[in-house]
Amino acid sequence: MAANAVRSSPYWHWQPQRDTTESSPRRLTKDKPRMQHRKLTPALTRFVTSPARRIVMRQVAELRRRIARQPHAIHYFHRVDDPYCQLMLQALPELQHRFDVTLIPHVIEQLQPQMYPAPDLLSAYSAIDAKRLARLYRLPFPQIVPGATSGEREKASRALVARTRSPRFFAEALDIGTAFWSGASVADGAHPAGDAAALRTGEALLEKLGHYASATVFYGGEWYWGLDRLDHLERRLLGLGLGKNPNESVHYDRTWRGLFEPVGEPIARQTPLEYFFSARSPYSYLGFFQAQKFAAAHGLDLELKPVLPMVMRGMAVPQAKRIYILTDSKREAEKFGLEFGRIVDPLGPGIERAYAVAHWAHAAGQSEAFFASLLPAIAAEAIDVASDSGLRKVVARAGLDWRSATQALAGKRWRDWVTGHRSEMTDLGLWGVPCLKYGDTVAWGQDRFWVIREALTDGPAPS
Structure with missing residues (x-):
């Protein structure tokens, strides 16, 4: 069923629209050029990430194991x-x-x-x-x-x-x-x-x-x-009751256990926590709220640095990889009490519009409020930010003015803004999102805040 759902979803191709202007917008076309990419659909992502589906799959796997006496x-x-x-x-x-x-x-x-x-x-x-x-x-x-x-x-x-x-x-x-x-x-x-x-x-x-x-x-x-x-x-x-010791417990939780506990006396730190992310990335969505909580817990300023999704940077994300990312993100979201799975893919115009407004919000000192509204809209609430109605909901929830936001949609400076963040990532030797940077310590992944916590305690993490 999952494979059929993927096969039936529409093909889209990301390509630049030729234009005589220097910063012409890009668009999505439904032709069949040499490189194609499937957009994620809400029906597909709800199915793939459904907890009920996971439970049934586990029950079926266990039943088959018992029947086969394996x-x-x-x-x-x-x-x-x-x-x-x-x-x-x-x-x-x-x-x-x-x-x-x-x-x-x-x-x-x-x-x-x-x-x-x-x-x-x-x-x-x-x-x-x-x-x-x-x-x-x-x-x-x-x-x-x-x-x-x-x-x-x-x-x-x-x-x-x-x-x-x-x-x-x-x-x-x-x-x-x-x-x-x-x-x-x-x-x-x-x-x-x-x-x-x-x-x-x-x-x-x-x-x-x-x-x-x-x-x-x-x-x-x-x-x-x-x-x-x-x-x-x-x-x-x-x-499943497979622990050999009746008091058996989880051991491999050190990457997230105690992340938000104080490190010494609470102080206002001069070095900010820099968070590189994409509004389309499920892991970026999960990491964003971790970053907010982590920064608040440890007295850090949070600097948000959005970049274009990998597909819009010419990097492929094949089907098997996307399916694993979705199912893994759902497990991680449940672990941290976050909703996830009702996705309207913002690839293309949705990202462009969102980042244009985000750049305006950044200039007004409101980018954190905007992204706190945008990311769950995309990853958990099936809000289409490529539409005016969807983006307006996001803007209003962030406490921002829709009329001013619509004027920002015509701007082109956001492109240099996100391109600059990508260049910073490249200089750090990183390519995917999310990425974390605190002083000289750099880490990749929404599950690497423990690396930053160690840097708060012991100085830069050794490489």
Whole structure:
């Protein structure tokens, strides 16, 4: 049903409208040019994010497992050159020690390139972020020696794929990963090297099950990425009564637990919290209200820096990625008590109109009020900001004057405003949203406020 709903949604193409003026507006066309993008529809997003659908899917998965008399199997997808995997190799055996589950590893080597618009930037940032997570959870992490060759990666991957059926896979994979990241030669050990076909099998299974990333686990029809989403899996396993200890609890919640508790004496800090975001991004919506609360809790000024959505910056967001983002955002929204899922996609004119008004509101010192009204309108209330009626609701709720806002719609300066924010992000080595910056500390993701909190306590987060 989900796939059919996606297939039936209209195709739209984002392209510049040729014009003799220097800052001509862009438009959406329904022709079939060389690059196309589907707009999200309210019916589709309500269906994909429905809690009732999730409950039914979980019940069906559990029923099928019982009928087949299968164990509670957690499928884990491992890639040797993904630093987050080095952490998962340590976290998953610990999870198995606490819950009555079976771990089934799969080794992959190649990623789907269309899913990663900035692979080099992602690789560089992931190494920094994984080390931060390792410190947060007190997990060993090797000193990374840059410049591992493709030959070493292939050698390590084949050594790992030959060990997937070994009961010591996680320990052996951890040793191989440590050698790989440290720049040491990967020892073949007692196992013969696996072949490329076995790696392709793992990659095909990952795609068939509906994901695109390594360091992910698949359990009962649902995906969980990295240490950051193990708390959702833990709660699900607890709900099924799979904890080996009757007092078992969630362990992997350090990225959000205690975020808003005071850091020392309340003071007014001179350095602002900068928040880079897109009005179309579900994660930006979630992060915005976290940013507001975090800034207020820690005496920070909040500087909002909107950028164009990735699609309007020429970056593709394929279907499987969008579906995962929607379902994951819904889980995260529920965790923080936010509504999410009734979406009217603002792609194109909706974004342009909203950002034109936002620039005017920014000049009046009211951008925070405007975005506090705009973001839930898009992500949770099915308000079409491409229409006058929809945008007027947003403006009125922010306490702003609609007549003045309509005059702002004709302005073009907002383009330089958001382009400047994008340039700042690029200079920081970042490409996606949301991003956080506090002084010299930079982090990517709505779930990285803990990095900023550490910077408030200890100074700039080490890289």
